[in-house]
Amino acid sequence: MKFLISPNGSYGDIYPFIAIGRELQNRGHEVVLVTSGYFEDVITKAELRCEPVGTASEYKRTIHNPDLTHPRRGMRVVADTLTNYLPIAYDTMNRLADDDTILIGSSLAFAAIILHEKHGIPWIPVHLAPSIFRSNISPPRVQKTKMPSWFPDALKNAVWWIGDRGVIDRIWCPGLNAFRKTIGLPPVRRIFKDWIHSPDLTIGLFPSWFAEPKPDWPKGVHLTDFPLYDQGEVDPDPAVEAFLSEGDPPVVFVSGTATTGEAAYYEASVAGCVQAGLRGLVLTRFPDQLPELPARIRHFHSIPFSWLLPRCAAIVHHGGIGTTSQAMKAGIPQVIRPYGFDQFDNAIRASRLGVATEISTNAYQANRVATELIRVVGNEVMATTGHEVARRLNAQNTVAITCDAILGSDRR
Structure with missing residues (x-):
C-alpha cells in the first residue's frame, strides 16, 4: 500500500507525520511525505522519501513575514501561502497516486481533500490539536476570549456563521475556490465546519483526558494520544x-x-x-x-x-x-x-x-x-x-495505535 502524507506548518507540525510515516514504512508500506522542501533534510534523515512542494528559501520568506505571529493577520499569511502552493501540491500527489494509495493529511492539507473529491482516493485527516473540532457543548477557545458555554445554541451558531462567512471564507476561499474551478469542482465555504473532516475516519492525535469528545463533534473522530516524536535519538551539543x-x-x-x-x-x-x-x-x-x-x-x-x-x-x-x-x-x-x-x-x-x-x-x-x-x-x-x-503519557505507543487505526479503516 502507498501512503501519501501531506503535512503543513512548522517542525512541531511535521514531526508527528514523520513518526506515522516511519511506522507505516516499518510495516512494509511505501511512504512519501509531500511538504515544503524546508523539511526535506529532517525527512530524509528519518529515512523517508520527500517530494518537496516549494523550496526552503520560499518557506523562509514566509516565516520571516512579520505578520505571521499577528493574532489577526497571521491567518491571512498562512492562507495565502497554502493556496498559492495548492496547485503544485495537488499535481504532485496526483502524479504519485495509484490504485493502492491512501492520502493522509494534516488539518490544512487541502490538496489531499480535493484529490479525494476529484478522484475518490481514500483520505484520512489527522488533526494535531482539539481546537479544530467545533462544539456548542464545549466551544474551543479560538481567540484570546472563549465563547461562553452558557450562550444558547442559536447564538453560538450565529457566532460560528459570522466567523466563517465574515472572516474565514474571505481569507481562505478565494484562492481555494479559484483552484477548484480549474479542475471542475464546485466552490466550498465554511471549510473549517465539516469540509476538513471525514465521516469515515478522522484521527485526533491527543488523548480524551486532554479534550473529551463531545456528542456534537463531527462523526468518525477517533482519538489516539500525543505522538511525542522529536528525533530524541539525536545527540545534543x-x-x-x-x-x-x-x-x-x-x-x-x-x-x-x-x-x-x-x-x-x-x-x-x-x-x-x-x-x-x-x-x-x-x-x-x-x-x-x-x-x-x-x-x-x-x-x-x-x-x-x-x-x-x-x-x-x-x-x-x-x-x-x-x-x-x-x-x-x-x-x-x-x-x-x-x-x-x-x-x-x-x-x-x-x-x-x-x-x-x-x-x-x-x-x-x-x-x-x-x-x-x-x-x-x-x-x-x-x-x-x-x-x-x-x-x-508514558502508558502506550501512540504512533503504533494511530497506524493500527489507519490500516484498520474500511478505506483499504
Missing part, C-alpha cells in the same frame, strides 16, 4: 550538557520553530528570568531576535525536548501542541504566552489540568514573567500534578 551540569536546572524559553519576529518576547523573557534569579536556556533557530544574554542564560539552536525538558525547571512557550505535550511528558510546569492558531485552546486546557499558567501577549513584560516563574518553579502542587499527567 556537548555544550548543552556542560551548561546543564554547571548549575541549577534552567528555565527553557521558546516561541516556536517558525517564528522570526519575537525580539520583544525574548527581551522580556531574559529580563524576567534574571529578575527571578533563575538560569535560562533560550531555543531559537533565529538568534538575531535575541538581546545580549547574561552568563546565566544560554542560547542553543535546537535540542530534542524529550532529552532536554526532564532536566529543566520549567518551560515558557507559545502553546503549540507539540511543545505543550512534550512539557507534560517531562512533568515540568509551563508558562504559556499564546499568540494565535490553536495555542489559546491548548493553553486553557493545560491550565485546567494544573500544569500551566498563562500570560497574554499584552501582559508579557519582564515583571510578570518573573512573578509567574517564581510562582511555578518549585511549586509542589504543580509538580505533583505534572508527574501524574506525565505518567498518563
Whole structure:
C-alpha cells in the first residue's frame, strides 16, 4: 500500500507525520511525505522519501513575514501561502497516486481533500490539536476570549456563521475556490465546519483526558494520544550538557520553530528570568531576535525536548501542541504566552489540568514573567500534578495505535 502524507506548518507540525510515516514504512508500506522542501533534510534523515512542494528559501520568506505571529493577520499569511502552493501540491500527489494509495493529511492539507473529491482516493485527516473540532457543548477557545458555554445554541451558531462567512471564507476561499474551478469542482465555504473532516475516519492525535469528545463533534473522530516524536535519538551539543551540569536546572524559553519576529518576547523573557534569579536556556533557530544574554542564560539552536525538558525547571512557550505535550511528558510546569492558531485552546486546557499558567501577549513584560516563574518553579502542587499527567503519557505507543487505526479503516 502507498501512503501519501501531506503535512503543513512548522517542525512541531511535521514531526508527528514523520513518526506515522516511519511506522507505516516499518510495516512494509511505501511512504512519501509531500511538504515544503524546508523539511526535506529532517525527512530524509528519518529515512523517508520527500517530494518537496516549494523550496526552503520560499518557506523562509514566509516565516520571516512579520505578520505571521499577528493574532489577526497571521491567518491571512498562512492562507495565502497554502493556496498559492495548492496547485503544485495537488499535481504532485496526483502524479504519485495509484490504485493502492491512501492520502493522509494534516488539518490544512487541502490538496489531499480535493484529490479525494476529484478522484475518490481514500483520505484520512489527522488533526494535531482539539481546537479544530467545533462544539456548542464545549466551544474551543479560538481567540484570546472563549465563547461562553452558557450562550444558547442559536447564538453560538450565529457566532460560528459570522466567523466563517465574515472572516474565514474571505481569507481562505478565494484562492481555494479559484483552484477548484480549474479542475471542475464546485466552490466550498465554511471549510473549517465539516469540509476538513471525514465521516469515515478522522484521527485526533491527543488523548480524551486532554479534550473529551463531545456528542456534537463531527462523526468518525477517533482519538489516539500525543505522538511525542522529536528525533530524541539525536545527540545534543556537548555544550548543552556542560551548561546543564554547571548549575541549577534552567528555565527553557521558546516561541516556536517558525517564528522570526519575537525580539520583544525574548527581551522580556531574559529580563524576567534574571529578575527571578533563575538560569535560562533560550531555543531559537533565529538568534538575531535575541538581546545580549547574561552568563546565566544560554542560547542553543535546537535540542530534542524529550532529552532536554526532564532536566529543566520549567518551560515558557507559545502553546503549540507539540511543545505543550512534550512539557507534560517531562512533568515540568509551563508558562504559556499564546499568540494565535490553536495555542489559546491548548493553553486553557493545560491550565485546567494544573500544569500551566498563562500570560497574554499584552501582559508579557519582564515583571510578570518573573512573578509567574517564581510562582511555578518549585511549586509542589504543580509538580505533583505534572508527574501524574506525565505518567498518563508514558502508558502506550501512540504512533503504533494511530497506524493500527489507519490500516484498520474500511478505506483499504
